[in-house]
Amino acid sequence: MSRRRLLQGTAALGGVIAFGTAVSASTTPAFAATVSRPDIMSTNDWGASAAQGSLPILTRRPTHLVIHHTTHVNSDDFSNAAAKEVARLIQRNHMTNGWADTGQQFTIARGGQMLEGRHGSLDAVVDGTRFIEGAHAYGFNDQSVGIEVDGMYTNDVPTDAQWSSLVHLSAYICQRYGLHVDRIIAHRDVPGAQTLCCGDAFYGKLSALRAEVASALANGVDGGSGPSGDYPTVRLGDEGxxxxxxxxxxxxxxxxxxxxxxxxxxxxxxxxxxxxxxxxxxxxxxxxxxxxxxxxxxxxxxxxxxxxxxxxxxxxxxxxxxxxxxxxxxxxxxxxxxxxxxxxxxxxxxxxxxxxxxxxxxxxxxxxxx
The missing domain is CATH 1.10.101.10 (PGBD-like superfamily/PGBD)
Known part of the structure; x- marks a missing residue:
């Protein structure tokens, strides 16, 4: 079932957020360090179905980054196979809703794997001057990019691997689109939203997320798509x-x-x-x-x-x-x-x-x- 159907009818919560106009190239904040491109599975990598209809390409930058949780059971399967299956499940559910494709632009699986959601989102963020309009935050899709963190975080928080990936991906998106960290918000903070997404426990960590993303933008972050061959990206759990x-x-x-x-x-x-x-x-x-x-x-x-x-x-x-x-x-x-x-x-x-x-x-x- 769609997370949005599960959580409809709940009063919107959260702090006051400043909403503004799109960030132009001339007002892009200067970040002190380079955030490496994350290792993101493309829609082709995880076996996405073709989009059923056109996906609007907005030739400007988004003003906000919206964080969600999927409300799925918190699985202990952290494998790549599980990550790909979650991406396919989300797409099936969203297209059953009548949407043309997966609603959000990116997904972070329980094992920390980062996956492209809506077709074209990865190329768009790498380009940094355009984004694919999603279907993740009603009334705010033409202003924002969304990240779904797989799991239910009303009482629990994301895994350490998910958190590291969320910091990296959020920092990269902020860098490419010139977003300040105060533009990282939860779905519940979107004007008019009727949801408790991204869960109370996760929501309580958003200030920490903004702080860590700010640090990444100031100092850089590694763990991206490393060169293949002699220098592949390696992290906790890898062998070889x-x-x-x-x-x-x-x-x-x-x-x-x-x-x-x-x-x-x-x-x-x-x-x-x-x-x-x-x-x-x-x-x-x-x-x-x-x-x-x-x-x-x-x-x-x-x-x-x-x-x-x-x-x-x-x-x-x-x-x-x-x-x-x-x-x-x-x-x-x-x-x-x-x-x-x-x-x-x-x-x-x-x-x-x-x-x-x-x-x-x-x-x-x-x-x-x-």
């Missing part, structure tokens, strides 16, 4: 060679991840958080592009290297660029045209002086996970 390499590097640097067994457990997460804290960037316990870039260049002395140079410093530079940017770059220690182009692209993306030379500014950005 990439986890082992993180563990070994952390141990050499002076943080204790426990036995380098390739299992990302609590000790590894604790050590990684300590390392990220020393970097002075976002602390999320996830080894994504920014953290990998810092790890890959940690031992570099940081001398200036330029086209035609060769040696260990160049190899560290190439590894850092490959890890942080996902560029297809040989790590052969030879500073050729490809490396120069990768350096220039990295500098441009980070707002650094673009000269294709790895000097103090570029090394500092890489080694501090920027």
């Amino acid at each position: 060679d990439a986890v082992r390499r993180v563990q070994v590097t952390l141990d050499v640097i002076g943080h204790d991840p426990g036995v380098a067994d390739g299992v990302f457990g609590p000790a590894t997460e604790k050590a990684l958080r300590e390392y990220q804290s020393l970097l002075g960037t976002g602390v999320d316990g996830i080894a994504g592009p920014r953290t990998w870039g810092a790890l890959a260049t940690h031992h570099a002395a940081g001398s200036t290297v330029t086209s035609g140079d060769s040696g260990t410093e160049v190899e560290y530079l190439q590894r850092g660029l490959k890890a942080s940017s996902g560029v297809d770059l040989a790590t052969d220690g030879l500073f050729g045209d490809q490396t120069e182009a990768a350096v220039s692209a990295y500098q441009k993306a980070r707002g650094l002086t673009v000269d294709g030379v790895a000097g103090a500014e570029t090394w500092a950005a890489l080694k501090h996970g920027q």
Whole structure:
């Protein structure tokens, strides 16, 4: 059954929210750090049905981010298969209501998986100048993007994995659309809403959510769509060679991840958080592009290297660029045209002086996970 049908008729609650006009490009707030793109399953990834009808594309930015809960039973199945099935279930229920597609733009499953909801929403937020009109908040859909957090949070709160993903996804949306954190609201805060969504327990944590999103916007957050191959994003519960390499590097640097067994457990997460804290960037316990870039260049002395140079410093530079940017770059220690182009692209993306030379500014950005 649709959450909106379950909760209809309940009086709207919540604090006074300032509602304004759409944020224009000229008034976009300046955020101090880069929030990496989250690892979001697209509608194709989770097997969505085709939308039944047109989905309006609004060629402006939303003014608000609306948080919901699905009111589903709080499942202990945190698998990817369960996440995909939840996305399909929501779509079926919403289309049964007569809607053209899933109502919300994004979903966060119990295991923390982030999924695209309404078709086109992922591409739109990456673009940052448009959004797909949803059907998640009656009377406010043409002003807002919605995130459904799977579960019932009247008395319980989302899982730790869901919370981490919600902070990351919310920060990314705020960054792409130029939203201030005070524009993150619950469904119950929408003008005229007759619902207790997102549940009393969850609603009580929204001030903490805004604070953590503000911190992410100021300091950055990792855990996004890391480069495939040598530098995949790894987090608590993951296993494999990439986890082992993180563990070994952390141990050499002076943080204790426990036995380098390739299992990302609590000790590894604790050590990684300590390392990220020393970097002075976002602390999320996830080894994504920014953290990998810092790890890959940690031992570099940081001398200036330029086209035609060769040696260990160049190899560290190439590894850092490959890890942080996902560029297809040989790590052969030879500073050729490809490396120069990768350096220039990295500098441009980070707002650094673009000269294709790895000097103090570029090394500092890489080694501090920027």
